[in-house]
Amino acid sequence: MFxxxxxxxxxxxxxxxxxCGGTGSAEILDMFRKEVFNAGLEKDVxxxxxxxxxxxxxxANVIVYPSGKWYTAVKAEEVKKIVDEHIVAGNVVENRNDPVEDTLKMEAAMFQQRIKSMMADAGRL
Ligand code: FES
Known part of the structure; x- marks a missing residue:
């Protein structure tokens, strides 16, 4: 279990x-993998x-479980900090401009509603 x-x-x-792809998230993905390997945590993360x-x-959006923390607008230069503070030390990185949970939920719900409408229009719902 991870x-x-x-x-x-x-x-x-x-x-x-x-x-997210347009913000360079593929590079951010690679950097998270590199930092997890550098920390020797590849068996746990x-x-x-x-x-x-x-x-x-x-x-770029990054979600960490089991905490369920959503990091938004993540930049490449923040990856090491997120790994060091959240993954290694166990503290969610604070003092970012992440939206409050209610805002995240509202925006995600709006997205879900658009998906639902598209599926209904396509006759798949
Ligand atoms: S493209 Fe990443 S949240 Fe939509």
């Missing part, structure tokens, strides 16, 4: 459409790419 699972959204969308999590204008 102690942490780090998801990095690497979804790309067409030009002019906000996406899984790093995975994910598809869109619905906060596309806030990319």
């Amino acid at each position: 102690k942490h699972h780090i998801f990095i959204c690497t979804q790309s969308k067409p030009p002019m459409v906000p996406s 899984m790093v995975s790419s994910s598809g869109c999590v619905g906060l596309c204008t806030r990319g």
